[in-house]
Amino acid sequence: MWSKLIIDMKALTVTKEPLDAEFQELGGRALIAQYMIKNVPPQCDPLGNQNQLLFCNTVFAGTKLTTTHRLSIGSKSPLTGGIKESNVGGYAASLLADQGIKLIVVKELPSSEGLWLLHIDSKGKATLKDASIYQGINNYELVEKIHERFGNKLATISIGSAGERQYKNASIQVSEFGSGHPSRAAARGGLGAVMGSKGLKAIVIEKPEERYKVEYADEAKFNEICQKLNKVIAEAASNDPFHNIGTIATIEVTGANGILPVDNFSGRLFPEYTEVGANKFMTNLATRGGRNKLACQPGCVVQCSNCYNDKDGNYLTSGFEYETIALFGPNCHISDLDAIAQMDRICDDIGVDTIETANTIAVCMEAGKIKWGDADAALSLLKEMADGTEFGRLLGNGCEAVGKSLGCKRIPVVKHQAMAGYDPRNTKGTGITYATSPMGADHTAGLTMGRAFDDTGRTAQAYVSNKLQVAMCFADSMMCIFAFAHTVPVLPLFGELMAALYGGSPDFTRVSVGLGVKTLLTERAYNKMAGMTIEDDRLPDFFYNERSIATGSKFDINNVELEVLFDF
Amino acid sequence: MITSYNVFVPSLMGCGSSLRTGLKVRELGCKKVLVVYDKGLKAVGIADTIVENLRNAGVEIVCFDGVLPDPPDTMIEEAAEIARNEAVDGIVAVGGGSAIDTAKGINVLINNAPPIMQYFGVQKRLKPGVPMVFIPTTSGTGSEVTNMCVISCTSRGNKDSVVSPVCVASLAILDPELTLGLPPKMTASTGVDALAHAVESLTGGNSNPLSDALAREAIRTIAKWLPIAYKDGSNIEAREQMLLASMFAGMAFTNGLVHLGHSIAHTLGAIFHIPHGVACAVALPEVIEYTARTEYKKVRMICECLGVELPEDASPEEIGAAARNALRALIKSVDIPNMKELGIPIEAIAKVAPLVIADAGFALVPYRIPASKVAAILQSAYEA
Numbered sequence: 001m002w003s004k005l006i007i008d009m010k011a012l013t014v015t016k017e018p019l020d021a022e023f024q025e026l027g028g029r030a031l032i033a034q035y036m037i038k039n040v041p042p043q044c045d046p047l048g049n050q051n052q053l054l055f056c057n058t059v060f061a062g063t064k065l066t067t068t069h070r071l072s073i074g075s076k077s078p079l080t081g082g083i084k085e086s087n088v089g090g091y092a093a094s095l096l097a098d099q100g101i102k103l104i105v106v107k108e109l110p111s112s113e114g115l116w117l118l119h120i121d122s123k124g125k126a127t128l129k130d131a132s133i134y135q136g137i138n139n140y141e142l143v144e145k146i147h148e149r150f151g152n153k154l155a156t157i158s159i160g161s162a163g164e165r166q167y168k169n170a171s172i173q174v175s176e177f178g179s180g181h182p183s184r185a186a187a188r189g190g191l192g193a194v195m196g197s198k199g200l201k202a203i204v205i206e207k208p209e210e211r212y213k214v215e216y217a218d219e220a221k222f223n224e225i226c227q228k229l230n231k232v233i234a235e236a237a238s239n240d241p242f243h244n245i246g247t248i249a250t251i252e253v254t255g256a257n258g259i260l261p262v263d264n265f266s267g268r269l270f271p272e273y274t275e276v277g278a279n280k281f282m283t284n285l286a287t288r289g290g291r292n293k294l295a296c297q298p299g300c301v302v303q304c305s306n307c308y309n310d311k312d313g314n315y316l317t318s319g320f321e322y323e324t325i326a327l328f329g330p331n332c333h334i335s336d337l338d339a340i341a342q343m344d345r346i347c348d349d350i351g352v353d354t355i356e357t358a359n360t361i362a363v364c365m366e367a368g369k370i371k372w373g374d375a376d377a378a379l380s381l382l383k384e385m386a387d388g389t390e391f392g393r394l395l396g397n398g399c400e401a402v403g404k405s406l407g408c409k410r411i412p413v414v415k416h417q418a419m420a421g422y423d424p425r426n427t428k429g430t431g432i433t434y435a436t437s438p439m440g441a442d443h444t445a446g447l448t449m450g451r452a453f454d455d456t457g458r459t460a461q462a463y464v465s466n467k468l469q470v471a472m473c474f475a476d477s478m479m480c481i482f483a484f485a486h487t488v489p490v491l492p493l494f495g496e497l498m499a500a501l502y503g504g505s506p507d508f509t510r511v512s513v514g515l516g517v518k519t520l521l522t523e524r525a526y527n528k529m530a531g532m533t534i535e536d537d538r539l540p541d542f543f544y545n546e547r548s549i550a551t552g553s554k555f556d557i558n559n560v561e562l563e564v565l566f567d568f
Numbered sequence: 569m570i571t572s573y574n575v576f577v578p579s580l581m582g583c584g585s586s587l588r589t590g591l592k593v594r595e596l597g598c599k600k601v602l603v604v605y606d607k608g609l610k611a612v613g614i615a616d617t618i619v620e621n622l623r624n625a626g627v628e629i630v631c632f633d634g635v636l637p638d639p640p641d642t643m644i645e646e647a648a649e650i651a652r653n654e655a656v657d658g659i660v661a662v663g664g665g666s667a668i669d670t671a672k673g674i675n676v677l678i679n680n681a682p683p684i685m686q687y688f689g690v691q692k693r694l695k696p697g698v699p700m701v702f703i704p705t706t707s708g709t710g711s712e713v714t715n716m717c718v719i720s721c722t723s724r725g726n727k728d729s730v731v732s733p734v735c736v737a738s739l740a741i742l743d744p745e746l747t748l749g750l751p752p753k754m755t756a757s758t759g760v761d762a763l764a765h766a767v768e769s770l771t772g773g774n775s776n777p778l779s780d781a782l783a784r785e786a787i788r789t790i791a792k793w794l795p796i797a798y799k800d801g802s803n804i805e806a807r808e809q810m811l812l813a814s815m816f817a818g819m820a821f822t823n824g825l826v827h828l829g830h831s832i833a834h835t836l837g838a839i840f841h842i843p844h845g846v847a848c849a850v851a852l853p854e855v856i857e858y859t860a861r862t863e864y865k866k867v868r869m870i871c872e873c874l875g876v877e878l879p880e881d882a883s884p885e886e887i888g889a890a891a892r893n894a895l896r897a898l899i900k901s902v903d904i905p906n907m908k909e910l911g912i913p914i915e916a917i918a919k920v921a922p923l924v925i926a927d928a929g930f931a932l933v934p935y936r937i938p939a940s941k942v943a944a945i946l947q948s949a950y951e952a
Contacts, residue, residue, distance in 0.1 A: 452931075453690065456570070459773040459825065463931040552570050560862045560935050567938045 001215070002057075002102035005126055007118060009198045010049070010108035014118070014126045019102045025502045027059035028477035030515040031103065032074030032085040033522040042529035046078035046190075047166055047197040053106040055157065055203070059478050059515065060497065061097040062214035063222065066230045067480035069094035069297045071157070071174060077189035079168045079356070079398055080415040080440045082527040086191055087476055089296035089305070089319075090174030090184035091155035095205040099124055100212030110199040115164070119150070122206040131201040136161055138349040138386075139173045139182035146204055147180065158182060158202035160351030163192030165388055167396025169356040170196060173348055176296050176305065176318060183319040184296055187353035188442060189417060190398075217503035225496050229487060234301040236486035241278075242304040246292050247322040250421075251277045254326070258426040258456075258550025259449060261331040263372060264362040265412045265423055267548030270330035276337050281308075281320075284337065288313045302482045308341050317345040323443070326421030327358030332365055332378060339375035346382045352396065357382070359399040359418035367406035410542045415440035415532070422449060424539055425548040425555050429461035432557055433469060436537045436565050438523035444481060446472050456553040462561045469565075474515035517568055524566060537562050571776035574823050577702075577713040579740040579815065583804065586703055586743035589618055589660065590625025596699040596738055598658030600628040602651045604671045605662045606635040612749050614705060618662050630654045632670075635663060638727065638837060638844070639670045640720045641684050648677035648684075659700045662746075664758065665709030665718075665844065668702045672717035672735040675700055684730065685721050688928065691732040699738040705746045707797075707810035708758025708845050710765055710818020712740035720838065727834040728928050742815060744808040752798050754843075756902035759794040759810060761845035762786060764833070764852050765817035767895070769824030770866045771859040773934050779823035780869070782816040787873035789813035791898055798902040827934065829855040831927035832946070835920055842910055849904045851949040853892040858945060860888030862935050867891045874898065896952060908951045917946045 002019040023031055032054055044050035054074040061068060071093035077084035096104075099120055110116070117131035134142055138160040146156055155175050162170040170192025173182040216222050241249035254260035255273030262270040274280065285292055285306065294305040296319065310316040320341055328340045347354045361378045364370055370377035384392030394402055399418040403411035412419040417440030424431025429448025437445035446468035452460045475484040478494065487493070495508035504510070527536075543555040580588065593601060601622065605615045610633055619629055632647045651659070651674050661671035673684055675697035680687065687694060702712035711717065716731040750758070766786040769779050790813045797806035832855070833847035840847075860867040864884035871878055871887065874894040878887060908914070921943035924930065 453774070457774065458569075460931040462936055463933070466936060556569060558862055558935075564936045567936055567941075 003100050005101055005104045007104065007106045007128065007200070008108050009106060009110045009116070009200065012110070012116070012128050014128055016126060023103065025059070026477070027057055027061060027102065028070065028072040028087065029085045029473055030059070030477035030519045031056050032072055033083065033519045033526070035103070036074060036076070036083055037522050037526050040076055042076070042526050043531065044076060046076045046081070046194060049109045051076050051194060053191070053194045053198060055096070055104040057093050057097050057102050060501065061093065061102065062212060063226060063501070064230070064299070065226050065479060065497070066233055067297065067300050067302065067483040068478065069097060070480050071096070071186070072476065073172055073186040073191050075191055075194045076530070077191070078166070078193045079190040080417050082415060082440070082530050082532055083438055083523045084189035084191060085439070085476065086186040086188045088172070088174045088184050088186040089480060091177040091297060092157050092174045092203070092205055094177070094298050095155045095207055098211045099205060099208050104203070106198050106200055109197060115199050115201045117201050118203045120203070120205045122153070122209050124208055134201050136164065139351055140349050142202065143175055143180060143182045146202065150204055150206065152180065153207040155205045156182060156202055158351070159192045159195045160349055161386065161388065162350045162352045162396055163196035164201070165393065165396060166193040166196045167352060167393070168193055168401070169352045169360070169396055169398045171351050171353050173351050177298050178294065179307065179318060181318050183317060183348050185348060185353065187355065188439070192351050216501055218500045222497060222500035225493050225500060229490065229493055229497070230301065232490055233483045233486045237302045237483070240302065240486070242482055243293060243302055245278045245282060246304055246306050246320070248281045248320070248325055249278045250322040251326060254422065255330070258548050259422050260326055261419070261421055261423050263333050264331060264366045264410060265419065267423060267425060267546060267550055269550045270333070272335040273330055275335035276325050276329040276340065280337055284308070294318070300480070300483070302480065304482055310338060310341070316341045317348065320344055323421045324354040324358065327355055328361065328378070331358060331362050331421070333373035334375045334378065336375050339379065342379060343382060346379070346386060350386045352385065355420055356398050356418045357385070359412060360395055360402045363399055363403040363406065363408045363411060366410060367403070367408040369406055411540060413441060414539060415536050417441050422447065423548060424543055425456070425553045426551050427455045428452070428458060428555060428557055429465040431539055431543065431555050432462055432465035432562065432565065435539050435562055436465070437469060438520070438527050444472060445469055456551050458557060461557065462565055466565055470512065470516040470520060473519040474511050477515040477519065520566060521568070534563060573776060573778045574715070575819065576715055576736045576822065577740050579713065579742060581742040581812070583745045583808070584743060585741050586618060586746055587621055589701065589703065589741060590621045590627060592739055592741065593622060593627050593658060593660060593701055594625045596658060596701070598627060598699055600630065600654065600656050601658035601660050602630045602632055602654065602656040602674065603660045603662065604632045604635060604647070604674065605667050607633055609663050609705065614746055615662055618660065618703065622660065630656055635667045635670045637666050638720045638841070639666050639673065640722050642722050644670055644673035644684055644719060645677065645682045648674045648682065651678060656698065658698050660703070661700065662703045662705060664704065664706040665711045668704065668709060668711040669717035669719065671700055671702065673719055673730070676730055676732065676734050684719060685723070685728070687730045687732070688728040689731065691730060694732050694734045697734050701739045701741060702737045703741045703743065703746065704811070704814070706750060706754065706758040707747055707807070707814040708761035710762060710814050710821065712737060712742070713815055713818040714822045718834070726838045726923070726927070740815070742811050744804060744811050747807045747811055748802060748804065750801060752801060755801060756794070756798050756904055757843045757845035759790060759797065759845070759902065760849040760899055760904055762810070762814040762817040763790045763794070763898070764829050764848035765821040765826060766790065767852065767856050767870050768826040768829045769817070769821035770870060771856060771863040771934060772824045772827050772932055774932070775824035775866070779820040780866070783820040783824065784869055784873050786813040786817040786820060787870060789816070791874050794898070795901050825932050827929065827932040828858065828937065831924045831930045832942070834927055834929065835923045836912070839916070839920065840910065840912055846904055846910070849899045850907050850910070851945055852899065853895040853952070854945040854949045856895060857888035857892040858937065859934050860884045860891065864888070906950065906952055907946070914950060917943055917950065920946060
């Protein structure tokens with residue numbers, strides 16, 4: 001049976017228990033939602049003692065389903081003030097599953113200042129160790145020190161100085177499979193600050209001597225269906241630009257059609273977008289000994305990750321993604337891919353969300369704090385954030401905090417969280433997702449680009465956003481969404497997979513409703529109890545009032561469409 | 569709002585215009601055409617007239633007279649095989665929506681491998697087919713001027729559609745005389761189909777000023793002339809006006825698209841095999857009432873076209889209710905039966921509603937409506 005670890009940061013105790021019966025058939029985002037609504041008061045202070053921080057595995061953890069070892073991290077968000085589930089690749093979920101751990105719950109606050117590290121050793125023993133020696137140490141150095149101390153057969157989950165300082169844009173970084181670089185981020189919503197508030201610097205999970213064996217209702221049947229699914233995914237992935245290039249390939253689409261945000265979501269085009277596009281990226285990889293087609297977790301067939309070296313061929317960053325490139329690049333009028341890679345490295349190192357941070361830099365540019373396109377000035381602002389200067393600490397509180405402080409009128413946030421790399425006027429369904437997702441402006445909650453009639457039109461956008469938001473809820477409970485995307489023609493197989501693993505009927509509604517609709521409605525209920533209203537489901541005014549120069553489009557989705565989006 | 573005006577099909581209209589079919593087909597450069605129609609049309613002599621007209625123009629003919637109502641994919645695939653084997657270089661369809669949609673389906677498969685179900689949805693990259701000429705003999709479908717065809721999927725038991733430039737005719741020939749023999753029941757059911765196209769496209773999220781204008785004119789024309797054509801099928805002016813309204817409504821929904829009413833119609837049609845127009849009409853008043861919450865300006869236009877006067881400050885609910893009543897009165901005036909009269913059991917509604925929201929066209933509804941509310945609409949319309 002799966003275990004649950006309860007870490008009490010006040011008593012500094014670790015308890016291992018069997019996972020509660022009510023959560024047995026849940027995982028990932030679905031488990032986070034159900035746990036949160038039952039155990040974490042929606043009106044609590046996100047950085048106070050009533051909030052809890054959850055790390056959990058997916059519904060199919062421990063099985064051979066490709067990409068199923070995705071780590072979901074949940075809590076009440078200090079950024080949005082609502083429920084937050086942020087999921088991340090890397091090696092940690094896989095080793096947690098090997099350890100037989102489905103859920104880690106971190107409760108309470110330490111009664112005195114200090115830092116601790118949760119160590120799960122190869123024998124499955126979990127202990128809290130004093131980590132005050134790591135205070136102020138950022139993720140890359142921290143991981144090196146952890147490897148020196150505990151060896152290399154492990155995965156890390158950690159925060160940098162940003163999390164320790166409880167920046168609202170702080171991420172939780174997870175080490176990649178293979179390289180061990182702490183470059184995979186559970187980035188959104190400031191969960192690093194929650195980890196920092198609890199004085200938990202890192203979780204170290206060693207590869208267990210004995211691997212946990214999943215209990216199946218019908219193992220042979222499960223493996224048969226699983227093999228089918230893995231085959232479908234592997235075949236489709238071989239033609240997927242995310243595999244053959246990486247997520248940066250998205251720029252080749254969005255750069256030309258006005259979806260790529262430029263100059264703080266001005267709606268303009270950025271003619272130099274190819275400078276930060278796929279060709280440049282691939283050339284730099286080839287000439288500098290970089291790599292793509294890397295798996296961030298064992299057994300992944302999509303392999304969208306990469307390793308990006310600097311001009312001298314030295315490692316600079318990995319997991320270098322479209323969002324980071326779009327938002328530090330064209331959205332800050334920067335076309336220097338190496339400078340953007342440096343920014344990515346700094347963000348991973350101090351542990352902040354690149355989306356929130358890049359949007360914060362863009363509003364600094366809009367407000368005249370630094371010049372458009374000035375990569376050096378942007379890097380100095382990141383340094384201020386790393387150093388914890390007065391302005392650096394403000395930057396750490398995100399795009400809205402900085403925009404308001406500088407008097408910026410155009411602040412691209414929903415539920416206080418900055419938008420991802422898609423202009424909602426030119427992919428309106430994504431705009432509907434930004435507006436209505438319980439997570440705030442989050443593209444992974446339902447990116448409709450290319451899926452409705454016309455990205456800049458109104459027709460069918462709400463329909464597609466609704467369908468995708470439900471699908472992303474159950475996908476985030478099962479596996480990585482990039483692999484999931486290839487399973488659309490064979491979706492009912494997931495119902496069969498549930499039955500083969502847990503028993504019962506192979507009905508797909510166990511997935512679509514049980515993990516999808518129910519999760520979404522639970523999250524919305526949580527946010528409502530946390531004080532959010534219908535007015536929180538809107539985009540900032542300027543998207544309704546300003547035309548995108550690239551297409552002439554405004555965000556013209558009426559409020560009724562937003563308000564009835566989740567009528568099921 | 570930025571919109572695109574989609575005007576696809578040149579049209580030739582007037583009494584006797586079908587006698588120019590051969591001439592026009594030859595002008596298109598076709599030497600051997602597949603003529604598509606159903607057996608009923610042969611019985612009334614229309615098919616033979618057109619075939620003879622084509623032969624006289626020196627065009628070689630291959631006939632496909634096996635068109636079935638709600639054209640099934642399997643029938644289309646068989647017909648397409650004939651077309652490919654005979655290497656036709658054009659298609660002429662004569663008849664109602666079924667014949668025209670069959671022709672479109674055949675054209676999709678001329679240079680794209682079967683089965684046709686793989687092309688359901690909006691298709692931008694299909695290989696082109698051959699020139700098509702459509703000659704409607706009913707006033708309802710509007711299919712002669714649209715870029716889509718509706719097909720019954722036999723393996724899934726539902727209706728779906730292919731939307732593609734391959735479905736666009738080179739020419740529509742609208743000859744009101746060909747509609748004179750249409751019996752009153754079919755005049756009524758096809759007429760309310762055109763009405764549904766007009767009011768749904770007006771209230772759809774894709775509507776634009778061009779489609780609005782066409783839809784308004786279609787509604788006005790249908791309101792005036794459908795009851796006349798229904799009562800006196802030999803009234804050529806009524807027939808001409810209805811054929812025109814049907815074309816206008818077809819052009820309107822090519823731009824504005826149709827939504828919930830057609831999702832209901834396709835679902836009822838697939839389960840209970842009732843005529844498409846009737847299936848469109850049974851809940852149409854309630855559907856338009858539902859749209860009034862967001863599309864009240866458009867629903868007000870519908871009221872105006874139907875001669876209903878509303879106070880300046882009428883609320884969306886009042887506008888919706890007025891439109892519902894006026895549409896129901898028009899539909900009743902041509903004796904369209906309700907669901908109860910059609911013999912649909914009331915218990916079926918609970919099963920139909922979830923299928924309606926699973927229909928491919930449901931994506932086009934102006935705002936989200938859950939299955940429970942669709943069921944409420946169907947219940948409200950059941951005996952109305």
